Amino acid sequence: xxxxxxxxxxxxxxxxxxxxxxxxxxxxxxxxxxxxxxxxxxxxxxxxxxxxxxxxxxxxxxxxxxxxxxxxxxxxxxxxxxxxxxxxxxxxxxxxxxxxxxxxxxxxxxxxxxxxxxxxxxxxxxxxxxxxxxxxxxxxxxxxxxxxxxxxxxxxxxxxxxxxxxxxxxxxxxxxxxxxxxxxxxxxxxxxxxxxxxxxxxxx
Numbered sequence: 001x002x003x004x005x006x007x008x009x010x011x012x013x014x015x016x017x018x019x020x021x022x023x024x025x026x027x028x029x030x031x032x033x034x035x036x037x038x039x040x041x042x043x044x045x046x047x048x049x050x051x052x053x054x055x056x057x058x059x060x061x062x063x064x065x066x067x068x069x070x071x072x073x074x075x076x077x078x079x080x081x082x083x084x085x086x087x088x089x090x091x092x093x094x095x096x097x098x099x100x101x102x103x104x105x106x107x108x109x110x111x112x113x114x115x116x117x118x119x120x121x122x123x124x125x126x127x128x129x130x131x132x133x134x135x136x137x138x139x140x141x142x143x144x145x146x147x148x149x150x151x152x153x154x155x156x157x158x159x160x161x162x163x164x165x166x167x168x169x170x171x172x173x174x175x176x177x178x179x180x181x182x183x184x185x186x187x188x189x190x191x192x193x194x195x196x197x198x199x200x201x202x203x204x
Contacts, residue, residue, distance in 0.1 A: 058086045058191045059093055069196075071101040071109065072125075078113045079122040085129075089191035091155075092134040094172060094180070096200045103199055126156040127174070127203040133193050136185040139170060158203040174201040 060082050063069045072095055076082055085091065101109050112121045130152050139162055142150035150162040152172075161173040170182045180199035187194040 057189055059089075059091060059189045059194055060085045062187070062189050062194065063095060068097045068099075069095055071098045072096055075101075075109075075113065075121060075125055078115075079118055079125050081122060081125055085191075087191065090131075090133045091192035092130040092132060093192065093194045094128045094130075094160075094182070094197045094201065095194050096128070096180070096197055097183075100180070100197060100199045123156050123203060124200070127154050127158055127160075127201055128197075129155040130160075131155060135188075135193055136170065136182070136195070140164070143170070154203075156203055160201065170195075172197065172201060175204040176202050178202055 057065075060073070060076065063076070064073050076085060085093070111117060112124065134152070139150060139152075143162055143164060148163060152160040152162060154160060158175050163171050163173065165171040165181055170185070172180045172182070174180075178199060178201060180197040180201055182195045183198050184196040187196070
């Protein structure tokens with residue numbers, strides 16, 4: 001009898017210890033609900049310079065996806081130049097923003113968009129286009145080689161004069177003496193380069 005008592009006590013203590021170390025499992029807390037992250041708006045193609053060609057997009061496609069160039073796109077469509085600017089090129093386009101078109105006299109844009117003004121509109125738009133890939137480095141090199149100026153012959157047939165703006169950028173002067181600054185350079189597309197400018201250039 002004495003020999004079994006310690007064994008019984010030890011067994012009882014073991015059962016108590018086992019019960020204390022294994023508490024009843026609590027109900028698991030519900031997992032938090034997953035919510036879709038808010039999409040980050042894509043930056044307009046015209047806000048950021050690109051050093052590599054965008055093989056998927058031509059000049060018109062990229063301009064169409066850029067809200068700040070919507071007036072230019074409407075003008076290109078009205079002048080029936082979409083197919084031309086989607087061609088193989090390459091083209092260098094000095095692209096005026098909506099704000100640039102807003103600097104024109106009241107009613108000027110609406111007037112140019114009328115069907116009977118298609119030829120005049122096409123002339124204005126092609127005055128902003130130069131054949132070939134003329135990136136900022138090339139143009140600055142031409143300016144330096146020309147002693148401070150470079151002359152660009154446009155697809156329209158007129159010329160633009162490029163000069164340094166004094167802050168490392170480029171200013172363009174049109175045939176009427178108007179000027180535009182390149183605000184974003186070297187937006188490289190599959191068929192050329194786009195430089196965004198802050199004013200509309202006018203031929204003679």
